Amino acid sequence: NAGVTQTPKFRILKIGQSMTLQCTQDMNHNYMYWYRQDPGMGLKLIYYSVGAGITDKGEVPNGYNVSRSTTEDFPLRLELAAPSQTSVYFCASSYSMSAGANVLTFGAGSRLTVL
Amino acid sequence: ELKVEQNPLFLSMQEGKNYTIYCNYSTTSDRLYWYRQDPGKSLESLFVLLSNGAVKQEGRLMASLDTKARLSTLHITAAVHDLSATYFCAVAIQGGSEKLVFGKGTKLTVNP
Numbered sequence: 001n002a003g004v005t006q007t008p009k010f011r012i013l014k015i016g017q018s019m020t021l022q023c024t025q026d027m028n029h030n031y032m033y034w035y036r037q038d039p040g041m042g043l044k045l046i047y048y049s050v051g052a053g054i055t056d057k058g059e060v061p062n063g064y065n066v067s068r069s070t071t072e073d074f075p076l077r078l079e080l081a082a083p084s085q086t087s088v089y090f091c092a093s094s095y096s097m098s099a100g101a102n103v104l105t106f107g108a109g110s111r112l113t114v115l
Numbered sequence: 116e117l118k119v120e121q122n123p124l125f126l127s128m129q130e131g132k133n134y135t136i137y138c139n140y141s142t143t144s145d146r147l148y149w150y151r152q153d154p155g156k157s158l159e160s161l162f163v164l165l166s167n168g169a170v171k172q173e174g175r176l177m178a179s180l181d182t183k184a185r186l187s188t189l190h191i192t193a194a195v196h197d198l199s200a201t202y203f204c205a206v207a208i209q210g211g212s213e214k215l216v217f218g219k220g221t222k223l224t225v226n227p
Contacts, residue, residue, distance in 0.1 A: 031213050040124070042203060042219040043158075050213055058214070090157065094213075101146065101165055102213060106157040 002026050006091050006107035013081040013114045021076040021110050023091030031094045032074040033058075033104065034066065036087040043090065049074055081114045088112075117142045119206050121218035129226050131193050136221045138187040138204035146207035147187045148215065149178050151200045158203065162189075194225045 007022045025032065030051045035043040035058075045058030049068040063085060065077040074093075078085060088111050092104040118141040128134050138147070149161040162171040164180035164187060171178050175198065177190045187204055201222045205215040 035217075040219060042119075043205075043217040045214060045216075048214060059216075096213070101163045102207065102215070103148065103160045103163055104150075104158075104215070106159070108157050 004091055004093050004105055004107035006089075006110050008110060009108065010111050011113070013078075013112065015081060015083065015114060017081050018077070018079050019081065019112075021078070021089055021091070021112070023074045023076065023107060024072050025074075025091075025093040025105070026072065027093060027095075027105065028071060029093035029095045029105070030071070031096070031102065032068065033092045033094075034064070034074070034076045035090045035092065036060065037090060037109075038087050046076065046089075078112075083114050086112060086114045117144070117206060117208055117216045119204060119216050119218040121202075121204055121221050123221060124219060125222050125224075127224045127226060128191075128194050130195055133193065134191050136189040136191070136202055136223075138189070138206075138218055140185045140187075140206045140216075142209065143182070143185075144206045144209050145182055147180050148205045148207075149187075149189055150203045150205060152203065152220070153200050161202075189221075191223070194223075196225050196227060199223055199225045 004025045033048045034046040047066040049055045091107040094104045147164045150158040162178040167182040169180045201220045203220045205217045208214045
């Protein structure tokens with residue numbers, strides 16, 4: 001199994017450009033997430049989804065959009081890239097285990113630089 | 116708003132020594148997770164703690180949860196170099212178990 005696959009791994013954008021980070025999971029997980037990781041700041045939740053067709057905002061959603069048309073895919077769209085969006089982005093998926101445990105499986109990450 | 120604080124944020128220790136990483140959180144929750152991240156890599160799950168008094172152990176790492184004190188600890192016994200990594204605790208938002216709030220992480224360096 002591939003688990004959670006993110007593309008691209010690295011990308012440099014100019015200010016004002018747009019792009020989509022792709023995320024696919026093959027574990028039939030119902031929950032999917034996008035986090036960003038900035039140095040020394042831990043992970044911040046951008047958006048999440050509890051199933052196909054359902055998305056919701058996390059802590060830092062401004063400047064991003066998501067969609068969840070299938071169980072497998074959860075792309076993250078950056079519109080009008082800004083230097084503040086320079087970060088490492090992690091996609092994750094999970095399923096709700098018994099007793100409510102929700103262990104996340106993370107992708108390898110996408111390092112984005114906006115210049 | 117749920118806040119999660121870890122300390123220390125940086126920890127340098129010698130092989131063979133013991134130490135504890137602390138994770139405090141600000142509002143009620145009964146689900147806490149520990150993850151490990153190696154430099155330049157993704158995060159991998161270490162422990163899931165689901166109830167007050169829960170204790171989990173794997174090798175030289177032991178995690179515990181005190182929901183009344185809103186505190187989890189990650190204890191390292193007889194550290195070895197391979198444990199060098201950044202350790203994150205993450206707390207589930209009560210009533211919204213699909214959302215986690217992460218601490219800033221503790222960067223552990225184990226020196227020979």
